[in-house]
Amino acid sequence: MKLNHQQLTTPPPPKKKMGVEEHLRHREPPPKPTNLKSLFTHLLLFFLGYLFGFFSFSTTTAPSKPTSATLIRPQQPTPPTTTDPVHDLYRFRTHCADPIPPNQVRQTLLSKIHKNTSPFESFPPPHLAHLLRPRRVRGWGSTGSVFETLLRRVRPKVILELGTFLGASALHMHATALRLGLRDVQIVCIDDFRGWPGFRDVKLFRDVAAVNGDVVLMYQFMQNVVEANATGSVVPVPFSTGSALASLCQMGVYADLIEVDAGHDFQSAWADINRAYALLRPGGVMFGHDYFSGYDDRGVQRAVNLFAKVRGLKVRPDGQHWVLSSD
Secondary structure, eight states: OOOOHHHHHSOOOOOOOOOHHHHHHHSOOOOOOOOHHHHHHHHHHHHHHHHHHHHHHHTOOSOOOOOTTOOOOOOOOOOOOTTOOOSGGGOOOOOOSOOOOGGGHHHHHHHHHSTTSOTTTTOSOTTTGGGOOSOOOOOSSTTOHHHHHHHHHHOOSEEEEEOOTTSHHHHHHHHHHHHTTOTTOEEEEEOOSOOOTTGGGSGGGTTOOEETTEEOHHHHHHHHHHHTTOTTTEEEEOSOHHHHHHHHHHHTOOEEEEEEOSOOBHHHHHHHHHHHHTTEEEEEEEEESOSSSSSGGGBHHHHHHHHHHHHTOEEEEETTEEEEEOO
């Protein structure tokens, strides 16, 4: 149908406004109130479903093999038990660098530790000379028969001593080796030469001097070596046993005879024995002191017995000393 001009230009009539009553009649009806019984039923079903899923997961056996896209959380390590000594916390390095010849041990240590200079050169330093005694050798069990027995048996070229203090046992081994005709033995002495807290309260060591809080144990040890004319056979390694043994392992410095006589608590003795054993040459012997002491099963004895059990060795007591044997 064709529209004329008036029809096209005339605006549409306005919408009629509704009154309040008419508006109320035409609005949407309000939502029906929620059925509480239905809501409670849904919640109960959800809770029961959650419990069923939880207990199904906790009682599940071995999970199926995951695909490559599955992210697996690594399991926590099983804590060590008293019946499982071979645990990650008790594993030590067992393989070191290739061994250097025994006749190169001294020069290697002088090069790596003492800058190619003998520590006995120009000894003693002038500022400490007045604090040193010509000879001040003290120790415990330092002249026992075990030393000569093992020197005769092993006839070592390199001896490694852990825990030197003033050098009593080291100098006894030096003198015994000379008496047995072993004139080319090198004795490597590992010690931090600090003693232990309060050791100068002991009557035997009250005269050990200190400079600015640093005791002069190393210098007195070196003086004892000079007095015994053993400077060509003894090499001090003035570090903790842990750091020193790790360095010797990297250098390839092995020993035919190893004496362990440093820390007497279980943790220290256990670590020293394990680390030092890696440096023992085939046919060599490891031994030590304080097998019978006040610590007993809390100290050296426990560490030695446990190590022997793990390694399949036997412990042969010799007075206060212990010797590890494979037969």
